[in-house]
Amino acid sequence: MPVTLQDIADRVGLSIATVSRALSGTTSVATETRELVLSAAAEMGYHPNVMARRLQKQRTDTLGFVIPTFGPRFSDPFFSELLAGIGNEAAEHNYDLLVSTCAPGPKELQGYHRLVEERRVDGLLVVRTRRRDPRIAYLLEREFPFVAFGRSDLDVDFPYLDEDGYQGMRTLTQHLIDQGHRRIAYISGPWELVFSQHRFDGYRAALEANGLTCDDSLVVTGCLTDMCGYEAGRELLCREDWPSAVIACNDLMALGVMSAAQECGLKVGQDVAVAGFDDIPLAKLAQPPLTTVRQPIYQIGRRVCSMLLRLLQGEILENPHVLLEPELIIRNSTQKIAAKGGDIADRSG
Amino acid sequence: MPVTLQDIADRVGLSIATVSRALSGTTSVATETRELVLSAAAEMGYHPNVMARRLQKQRTDTLGFVIPTFGPRFSDPFFSELLAGIGNEAAEHNYDLLVSTCAPGPKELQGYHRLVEERRVDGLLVVRTRRRDPRIAYLLEREFPFVAFGRSDLDVDFPYLDEDGYQGMRTLTQHLIDQGHRRIAYISGPWELVFSQHRFDGYRAALEANGLTCDDSLVVTGCLTDMCGYEAGRELLCREDWPSAVIACNDLMALGVMSAAQECGLKVGQDVAVAGFDDIPLAKLAQPPLTTVRQPIYQIGRRVCSMLLRLLQGEILENPHVLLEPELIIRNSTQKIAAKGGDIADRSG
DNA sequence: AAGAGTATTGTAAACGTTTACAAAGCCGTT
DNA sequence: AACGGCTTTGTAAACGTTTACAATACTCTT
DSSP states (O other): OOOOHHHHHHHHTOOHHHHHHHHHOOSOOOHHHHHHHHHHHHHHTOOOOHHHHHHHHTOOOEEEEEEEOSSSSOOOHHHHHHHHHHHHHHHHTTOEEEEEEEOSSHHHHHHHHHHHHTTOOSEEEEESOBTTOHHHHHHHHTTOOEEEESOOSSSOOOOEEEEOHHHHHHHHHHHHHHTTOOOEEEEEOOTTBHHHHHHHHHHHHHHHHTTOOOOGGGEEEOOSSHHHHHHHHHHHHSSTTOOSEEEESSHHHHHHHHHHHHHTTOOBTTTBEEEOSBOOHHHHHSSSOOBEEEOOHHHHHHHHHHHHHHHHTTOOOSOSEEEEOOEEEOOGGGOSTTOOOSTHHHHHO | OOOOHHHHHHHHTOOHHHHHHHHHOOSOOOHHHHHHHHHHHHHHTOOOOHHHHHHHHTOOOEEEEEEEOSSSSOOOHHHHHHHHHHHHHHHHTTOEEEEEEEOSSHHHHHHHHHHHHTTOOSEEEEESOBTTOHHHHHHHHTTOOEEEESOOSSSOOOOEEEEOHHHHHHHHHHHHHHTTOOOEEEEEOOTTBHHHHHHHHHHHHHHHHTTOOOOGGGEEEOOSSHHHHHHHHHHHHSSTTOOSEEEESSHHHHHHHHHHHHHTTOOBTTTBEEEOSBOOHHHHHSSSOOBEEEOOHHHHHHHHHHHHHHHHTTOOOSOSEEEEOOEEEOOGGGOSTTOOOSTHHHHHO
């Protein structure tokens, strides 16, 4: 039913090839022929059939993005913003964006297989890189174009963009130490995520640079959701020897910690300092506003997508390993100087 | 480079048609032939070329989902959860999901044109329906399959799923009235969104059913983000005659209101009651936990997607107009009975 | 006026499937 | 032995593009 090149060709009495050329505008066509074809196409309401074009060109003009979700109720403002950045960048370059959500695990790689082997996409965006990340190993082995948001611990080379979690967390921790804190708890993300290690290393480095030791009882692990932050927060704060400060390795967990603090009868910013990482919009509006480390998430989405697009154009990336310096955002959740924490604080301080 | 049907045919000495049939399993093929082909395919690592298949079948096996974003920094947990629901349902039925983000406006319809005219997708999901929604008008005119999350004020018939915002908001407002509140402010979403009207009607109906009048000075409009909620909250609460309760028409704005209340020196749950709508995960962890109306967002995503899939199978929907009864979730943000509000409260109570 | 060069157009193959139709082989029945 | 029916396979067209190559027509030289 839709108009095809053949229909136009019949109408203007030219061959299908000439019509194709006139419309694509790449090869030489007589000016009047082109105008004839163009107006006929417009009149008839012609729109190219992208599937036919894709089959012919052996390209899908589509990018793939698999969002790793933990649990069915997945609701992370971080990803919606990243998605917006990626999506807009792709759209501006006339690429479609194929999105799927999948929990890490055996089914996840199947999803990647589907996209790669059946050639549903031209390139992939990989986020939340993991230790010995099987996705990266697979894509490299298949020599499939991709760009990662996050580094890897594999001994391989691939294009990525990452924020310097080590520096960011180190700066943040130093800020707390400068405020007089000595017992600073830390809520890490799952250890298989590469950024968890980087950020934790930054935390520990700051402690050690100040002659403090990393107290294992003050380091707990959460799943990055607000709920996990809440649980971790209770574990850390509803006890006698609560720390005077808590750093969560992302904002969502930090918000959970703030909620837990409240429940444990502690006033954030006064009785206990809380800090996060990411600077999601809600951080500014938390009560009190949350000290955090800013990642320009939307821009990161755009950049990582732009790198992939350039890769697909056959460009060789001038800088395939981008490391962004994050920015410390000090707000009132770490306001009070030298909060004391629980009983033990005096001893350790 | 990739293995094609032709390659397999050459290898096993059969025609390409037989190979195709053996693999698809729809028509009769001799058992031994099938096994021969199957093992050859597996051995050679055959994967069908989906673009070729799509061209042939004149179907894309792809669903489209355009997320309407307001502003570049788009970060709404509501949408990430909806996306997860839609995506998982689509994936289970072997459909791809094409996602793009676009602000409402003239460019938005172009995006829909792209998807529809160039046949990039088989069907569309439309969310955040608007008054005289041009997307719906367009899709109906083109007779393009779609399902909406949200109703319309157009005088047309189309399949949709919606929550009963009127009832939900009416119940919520009644709850506040039962708590003794008389001056209840309301923060609406943009009026061109259909659900804004429904929810507001529910709010007003509850007031009127209790002999209260809707005070225009207590109704303000926000853009649905936490920041807008914050601004609206300041406008309502940082004044002499602050209301004793504030309802925001979504949770994200309600969180902003809570932040504003704090800044205006009011304690949420004691000096002022605050309520939202959606029950995003963060609502439970707000301080105090936020009273709200629950929408099973993930499930809604799945259902709305499932409706579309059935439509594409040629099924006639037994129930093309689904209205879900939302559930009131009472938490501590509306805890204190008969909060009094500012000076004027006594007069109006 | 013939030839070279250029601009424009047409022919046909290719991309990798699916499927209508035809053909071939085999079975049992009469 | 001939025939109808069934199962299995092959042939070829179709889906709608793009593009290499060939063909034609025109312009400009000499």
